[in-house]
Structures are given as structure tokens and as C-alpha cells.
Amino acid sequence: MTGSTELSTTGTDLFAPDLRHCLEKAKGTKVGILTSGGDAPGMNATVRAVCRTALKLGATPFAIEEGWRGAVEGGSSIRQLGWSDVSSTLNKGGTVIGTARCPEFRTREGLRLAAKHLAKMGIDRLVVIGGDGSLSGTDEFRREWPSLLAELVESGDLEPEIVTQHPVLCITGLVGSIDNDLVGTDMTIGTDSALHRILSAIDEISSTAASHQRTFILEVMGRHCGYLPLMATIAGGCDYVFIPEMPPEDGWEDEFVQTLRDGRAAGRRESLVIVAEGALDRSGDPITAQRVATVFEEKTGESPRITILGHTQRGGTPSAYDRWMPSVLGYAAAIEVLSADAHSPAYILGTRRNRITRLPLVETIARTRKIKTLMEEGNYEDAVSARGESFVKMLGINRTMSRPPSQVANAPVRARVGILHAGGLAPGMNAAARAVVRAGIDRHFEMVGIYGSFQGLIDGQMRVLNWKDVEGWGLSGGAELGTRRHIPETDELYAIGRAIENNHLDALVIIGGINGYLAARRIVDERDRYPAFRLPIVLVPATIDNNLPGSELSIGADTALNNALWALDRIKESAAASTRCFVAETMGRYCGYLALMSAIAAGAEQVYLNEIPTNLSTIAKDTALMTQSFREGRRLFLVVRNEQAGGEYNLDFLKRVFEQEGGNLFDVRASTIGHLQQGGAPSPFDRILATRMGFRAIDQVDLALCEGDGRAVYLCSAASHITTQDVSKMGEEFDMTARRPKKQWWLDYLPLVPVVSLEEGDSPVVPLPVVDADVAVEVLANEPTQ
Numbered sequence: 198m199t200g201s202t203e204l205s206t207t208g209t210d211l212f213a214p215d216l217r218h219c220l221e222k223a224k225g226t227k228v229g230i231l232t233s234g235g236d237a238p239g240m241n242a243t244v245r246a247v248c249r250t251a252l253k254l255g256a257t258p259f260a261i262e263e264g265w266r267g268a269v270e271g272g273s274s275i276r277q278l279g280w281s282d283v284s285s286t287l288n289k290g291g292t293v294i295g296t297a298r299c300p301e302f303r304t305r306e307g308l309r310l311a312a313k314h315l316a317k318m319g320i321d322r323l324v325v326i327g328g329d330g331s332l333s334g335t336d337e338f339r340r341e342w343p344s345l346l347a348e349l350v351e352s353g354d355l356e357p358e359i360v361t362q363h364p365v366l367c368i369t370g371l372v373g374s375i376d377n378d379l380v381g382t383d384m385t386i387g388t389d390s391a392l393h394r395i396l397s398a399i400d401e402i403s404s405t406a407a408s409h410q411r412t413f414i415l416e417v418m419g420r421h422c423g424y425l426p427l428m429a430t431i432a433g434g435c436d437y438v439f440i441p442e443m444p445p446e447d448g449w450e451d452e453f454v455q456t457l458r459d460g461r462a463a464g465r466r467e468s469l470v471i472v473a474e475g476a477l478d479r480s481g482d483p484i485t486a487q488r489v490a491t492v493f494e495e496k497t498g499e500s501p502r503i504t505i506l507g508h509t510q511r512g513g514t515p516s517a518y519d520r521w522m523p524s525v526l527g528y529a530a531a532i533e534v535l536s537a538d539a540h541s542p543a544y545i546l547g548t549r550r551n552r553i554t555r556l557p558l559v560e561t562i563a564r565t566r567k568i569k570t571l572m573e574e575g576n577y578e579d580a581v582s583a584r585g586e587s588f589v590k591m592l593g594i595n596r597t598m599s600r601p602p603s604q605v606a607n608a609p610v611r612a613r614v615g616i617l618h619a620g621g622l623a624p625g626m627n628a629a630a631r632a633v634v635r636a637g638i639d640r641h642f643e644m645v646g647i648y649g650s651f652q653g654l655i656d657g658q659m660r661v662l663n664w665k666d667v668e669g670w671g672l673s674g675g676a677e678l679g680t681r682r683h684i685p686e687t688d689e690l691y692a693i694g695r696a697i698e699n700n701h702l703d704a705l706v707i708i709g710g711i712n713g714y715l716a717a718r719r720i721v722d723e724r725d726r727y728p729a730f731r732l733p734i735v736l737v738p739a740t741i742d743n744n745l746p747g748s749e750l751s752i753g754a755d756t757a758l759n760n761a762l763w764a765l766d767r768i769k770e771s772a773a774a775s776t777r778c779f780v781a782e783t784m785g786r787y788c789g790y791l792a793l794m795s796a797i798a799a800g801a802e803q804v805y806l807n808e809i810p811t812n813l814s815t816i817a818k819d820t821a822l823m824t825q826s827f828r829e830g831r832r833l834f835l836v837v838r839n840e841q842a843g844g845e846y847n848l849d850f851l852k853r854v855f856e857q858e859g860g861n862l863f864d865v866r867a868s869t870i871g872h873l874q875q876g877g878a879p880s881p882f883d884r885i886l887a888t889r890m891g892f893r894a895i896d897q898v899d900l901a902l903c904e905g906d907g908r909a910v911y912l913c914s915a916a917s918h919i920t921t922q923d924v925s926k927m928g929e930e931f932d933m934t935a936r937r938p939k940k941q942w943w944l945d946y947l948p949l950v951p952v953v954s955l956e957e958g959d960s961p962v963v964p965l966p967v968v969d970a971d972v973a974v975e976v977l978a979n980e981p982t983q
Contacts, residue, residue: 224255237387239519246527271314382547406467464665620710623753632891710740747913
């Protein structure tokens with residue numbers, strides 16, 4: 198059921214209280230949509246969302262094809278868009294409305310031509326999707342709009358009445374760039390998909406490299422920004438990385454070769470080096486993949502292999518994130534541009550901690566370009582800092598993860614730290630365990646792997662894990678330590694306490710889902726009876742259900758979402774040759790995250806969640822709407838159901854109702870996606886999140902041991918921000934009956950489903966909570982979960 202639900206009040210509601218008044222005036226307004234600069238996976242999802250949201254609001258969307266070239270050329274390059282014009286585009290890479298360079302747009306004459314063609318078409322609102330160059334050019338066009346129209350009137354190329362009707366140009370910018378190089382937003386459109394391409398190549402190269410004990414050097418994109426190479430290095434378990442923001446010190450060649458040699462001595466069979474295409478040395482000379490290969494061969498006699506990934510990073514099907522988040526951004530951008538007026542400044546819509554954020558266009562572009570200036574001036578520390586706190590931390594994490602044990606100073610063992618999994622399997626558990634082990638070794642802890650969860654602890658199934666033991670864990674699915682859902686009973690607690698004492702464990706890191714959290718809380722509650730339980734305990738969130746307190750995204754949820762989307766894409770393809778309704782069921786238990794996000798990403802027409810009550814009346818209404826759609830020519834209707842949605846109105850019930858009402862108009866198929874969602878290698882996001890979480894867990898263990906307290910905490914995550922909360926306060930933000938957080942951020946995006954996927958019906962366009970850039974950090978930092 199895609200009805201209304203209580204929306205979050207987090208942040209500043211950009212559109213209230215004058216939204217309805219502004220949008221009433223927007224009816225009949227024409228809005229142009231263009232993609233400019235380099236293409237990026239996810240642009241099509243944005244175009245689709247802007248187009249369909251505008252149509253629902255009564256506006257008329259136009260595609261300006263081939264970017265600004267289309268505006269300069271006019272004519273058929275500016276065409277009206279209907280609902281079906283953007284159908285079947287969600288899973289396509291690139292941009293279906295085209296993009297191209299346009300030198301003419303940088304001239305006064307080119308600007309005049311663009312203004313003339315848009316004004317004559319009645320288009321005075323634009324949503325522009327592109328990089329910093331495209332957006333800065335758009336802002337210049339906006340500022341020059343009145344003078345351009347005046348010149349066109351004076352030359353006789355434009356009637357004065359048109360100027361009166363369209364005195365200002367309103368714009369909203371969205372950043373489409375695989376480099377993730379815009380300051381102020383967590384992730385730009387296309388970045389996640391590019392990481393998927395890079396990690397796929399690394400995973401495949403790694404197996405052949407290990408077979409022959411070879412060294413591979415991979416060149417990836419990132420001309421002025423090191424995000425892609427750095428995150429690929431961490432997620433891919435690579436040995437060394439060269440990025441533009443931090444050129445290596447003079448004489449880097451010897452240190453580089455020694456690091457790879459030490460890695461081999463520590464047990465690595467292969468060596469993987471990532472080089473950003475824009476990497477430089479301290480003299481400003483390029484560090485290319487070939488240069489790195491030559492250095493390595495000269496110093497070792499070994500001939501490395503070079504792979505340049507090139508434009509494969511731009512192409513292909515967008516990831517799940519690059520479908521649902523661009524859809525959200527496009528939806529918000531349509532509302533933003535149609536509610537703007539003559540006094541509205543130019544903004545970019547970005548994301549911070551999964552919220553839509555308004556960024557002042559001019560200032561944001563200036564801050565982004567300042568980084569390039571800092572690098573040219575040799576001010577590398579400030580250039581790195583300008584990328585943000587998360588980027589700085591990830592550089593440090595990479596140094597620890599890739600540094601062989603021979604490069605860690607010898608010191609006595611400070612403590613024995615146990616690691617175990619608890620709860621259902623989640624892709625990324627291995628990556629988290631790997632990070633915990635290597636971060637712990639770096640702090641001179643002895644890391645003890647406990648096999649088989651709490652029962653393994655009782656049975657003594659454990660061993661010390663060294664640097665080599667966890668090599669390659671980050672790339673694989675499953676859980677090398679094993680996991681169980683069992684919550685220890687009261688009569689098992691004594692045995693657990695004795696096991697902790699007998700094995701001299703000084704702290705525990707538990708990686709897992711809600712059963713692991715409940716087990717930890719039971720242990721904490723019994724500390725008065727069992728002194729052994731007074732050791733530090735840190736819980737790391739890992740579950741595909743994404744239902745843990747304090748964590749907006751748990752390890753494994755992104756992989757499960759991509760797996761579910763893969764299945765939904767193929768379900769849709771299987772129905773392409775027929776007239777069919779497909780009802781697909783996702784996992785998630787009582788949390789509808791997987792169902793809703795996969796529905797948005799796959800373009801489903803209806804979604805059923807446990808959080809939103811389902812009754813016969815809503816099912817009847819949904820069925821009537823579905824039947825109307827097929828009568829009007831629809832050939833496929835996709836319904837996504839959370840496995841616990843609707844109680845007795847289960848998958849089979851929905852299938853039978855739809856079949857009965859469909860008659861001979863359409864047939865119905867039902868599919869349970871099932872454990873496919875738990876399998877496979879973790880996604881790039883889950884590998885990176887697991888690594889960050891693992892390091893934060895060891896930070897907490899270290900702090901607790903230094904301060905001599907037995908804190909028991911769970912990690913809380915919101916995008917790049919990780920905090921902690923005491924286990925004893927779990928009930929304050931967690932619904933124990935439904936086993937999900939009391940507040941779930943993603944429910945704000947429920948209204949998107951009928952607006953951007955269902956032409957029929959009268960679904961309202963509900964404004965999303967949007968946070969202004971200058972208050973984003975303050976507002977989000979003060980949320981109850983932080």
C-alpha cells in the first residue's frame with residue numbers, strides 16, 4: 198500500500214508553508230531538464246523523477262537534448278516529455294537525453310541563442326544535472342538571463358511580451374559525477390556505480406594475480422579527486438594507492454617497493470596497486486600506471502601487469518543507490534524549481550547522511566575548485582582536509598589496513614580482544630572482522646576469533662588471528678567465523694562467563710544483528726551476578742534487515758538491496774513479452790527498508806510495508822488502480838511486498854485477489870526473492886562501511902581499556918558519521934515488539950512510489966524534509982540516535 202504515513206520532521210522543511218501556493222502558480226509552467234558534462238550512471242533515474250514529478254504537479258517538462266548544445270541549437274533538440282518517454286530508463290546507464298560539450302555556450306552569442314530558444318518555448322525553469330563546470334555555467338546563464346532577453350528584444354529576435362512573461366530564470370542543480378568531487382555532499386550521482394565497476398575488476402584481477410603471485414597496477418578515474426581510488430583500495434584490499442590530493446614524498450619509489458615486499462613476506466600472494474589518473478609527484482610530474490610499473494620492475498626485476506579501467510567505470514547498469522537516491526533528488530528538484538520565484542537564489546541539491554541538502558551553488562563550486570588550487574600550491578594537507586573529515590579518516594584507515602605487520606613497531610600485548618558474530622548472516626561480516634583484527638593488531642591487541650557465535654565461546658572454539666589470517670576476507674560473502682541466531686538462555690550465562698575468564702578475554706566485539714544486540718543486553722543486565730561480564734563490549738551493526746537501533750544503514754543492507762534489485766530487474770524482463778502483474782516479496786522481517794528502496798530503484802508501481810497497515814479496503818483500492826492501468830494499455834505492473842506486510846494478507850492472498858480481479862485482462866505471478874538477498878560478495882558500500890565500523894569498534898575498546906571502564910555500547914551510523922550509544926538505552930529508540938527503530942528515516946521517501954511510477958491515480962506530491970547546508974551538521978548531530 199502506497200498511502201500516506203507520518204513523515205519525519207528532521208531538518209528544515211524547504212517547501213512549507215507556501216508550497217501549495219507556489220505550486221498552484223506552477224501549473225502549466227514549463228520546466229527544462231538537461232544533462233551536461235560527463236555522463237554518470239543514475240542520470241536517467243533523475244531525469245525520470247523530475248519529469249514525472251513535474252507532470253504530477255501540472256507542469257510541462259521538456260528534455261533539452263545533448264546538454265547546452267540542445268539549448269543553443271533549439272528546434273527539435275528541445276522536445277516535450279510525456280510519461281512514457283522516460284519509461285524503462287531506470288536500469289540504463291549514461292543519459293537517454295544525451296550530453297555533449299558546447300564551446301558556443303561559453304560565448305555571449307551562444308548564451309543569447311540558448312535564451313532565445315528557451316524563452317520562445319516558454320521555458321524559464323531548469324533542472325541541470327552535471328559537474329561543477331556545467332553548474333557554474335548554468336548560474337552565469339541565470340544571472341545574465343534578464344540582460345540576454347533585453348538584447349534579444351533590442352535585436353528584434355524576441356517579442357517584449359515574452360520578456361514580461363519570463364523575466365527570470367529559476368534553476369536547481371544536481372551533481373552527476375562519478376568522481377564524487379563536490380564539496381558539501383556525501384555522494385554524487387554515479388559514484389557508487391563507478392565503485393561497483395572498479396571493485397568488480399579488482400575482485401576478478403585479484404584471483405588471477407594470486408594464482409601467479411603477480412603484481413597488478415590498476416589505473417582508475419579521479420583526475421582531481423582521490424575518492425574513487427582511495428575507496429577502491431580500502432574496499433578491494435589493495436596494497437598501495439596514489440591519489441591527486443596527497444602526492445608521495447620525494448624518494449617514494451623505495452618506500453613503495455618495500456611496502457609491497459613486506460606484504461608478500463606477510464603472506465600475500467598478490468600485490469595490487471591503484472593509481473588515480475590525476476596522480477602527481479611533489480614536482481608536479483604525472484605518476485602514471487606505466488611509471489609505477491617501470492619503477493617496480495627496475496627495483497625488483499618482476500614485470501607487473503597494467504590494467505587501465507577507463508570508461509568502463511562510467512557505463513553499465515546503475516547500482517541500487519544510483520537509482521533510489523537520484524530518484525529522490527529528482528523528485529525534490531522538481532518541487533524546488535517549481536516552487537522557486539524571482540527572489541530564490543541558485544541551489545544545488547545534494548545529500549548529507551541520507552537527507553536531501555540545499556547547497557548554495559556559487560559558494561559550493563568555489564569551495565570545490567579551491568581544492569585544485571591548494572594542490573597546485575603544494576598545500577596538500579589543506580587539500581585533503583577540504584575533502585572532509587571522512588576522507589581524512591579513510592586515508593588513515595587505509596594506511597593501517599594495508600600496512601604489513603613488519604611495519605608495526607613491536608610492543609607487548611596490551612589486551613586479548615574476542616570477536617564473534619551473532620544473528621543472521623549479512624554480507625560484509627568478513628570485511629568487518631578483517632578491519633577489527635588489523636586495527637586491533639595495530640593497537641597491540643591480541644585478536645581472538647571465536648567460531649560459532651556464543652556457543653563457540655562456550656565450547657572454546659577460538660584461536661588467535663594474525664594479519665595474514667584475515668587476508669582476503671573483505672572480498673568474500675558469508676562469515677568465516679560463523680554465526681548463529683541463538684540468544685543465550687539464562688542457564689548458559691554461567692558457561693559464557695567462565696569461558697571469558699578461562700580464555701583471559703579483556704573485551705568483546707560482537708558483529709551482528711538484533712539477536713546479537715539482545716544477547717549483549719542480557720549479558721550486561723547480569724553483570725552484578727557475573728563479574729566476568731564487566732568487560733568492554735562493542736556491538737557492530739550487521740544485518741540485511743536494516744532494523745538496528747541507531748544505525749540508518751547496517752552492514753549488509755546495501756548488498757541485499759542490490760541483490761533484490763538484480764532479481765526484480767530480471768522479473769521485469771521475464772514479463773516483457775506478456776501482460777502481467779508480478780508480486781515480489783523481499784526479506785526484512787518487520788522492517789520495510791529492503792521492500793521500499795528496491796521498489797523505488799526498480800520502478801515498482803505499488804509497495805506493501807509492515808510499517809503501513811494494510812486492510813481489505815486499501816487492497817481493493819490498489820487492485821482497482823491496477824486494473825485501470827491495464828485497461829489503459831499497461832503491460833507490466835510490479836508490486837513489491839515486505840515479507841511481514843499485511844499479516845494474513847500475505848503474498849499468496851495478494852496474488853489470488855489480483856488474479857480474481859484481473860480476469861482475462863492480465864495474469865499474475867508471485868515470487869519470493871528469498872536468501873538470494875543474503876548471498877554474494879559485499880557491495881563496495883558495505884565493505885567501506887564495515888571497515889569504518891571495525892576501526893570505530895577498536896577505538897571504543899581502546900578507550901574503554903585506557904579509562905578502565907566496562908562500557909557496553911552499540912555503534913550508530915548515519916552516512917559518514919559514526920557515534921555510540923549505551924546498550925542500556927536501546928529501548929529508548931527501539932521498538933522491541935516490532936524489532937525495528939521507532940524512527941526510520943527512509944519512510945520519508947514512501948510518497949515517491951506512486952508519484953514517479955504510477956501515471957494513474959491522484960497520488961499527492963508530498964514535500965520531503967530538506968536540510969539547509971549551514972544547519973545540516975548541527976541538526977543531524979542533535980538527533981536522538983546520535
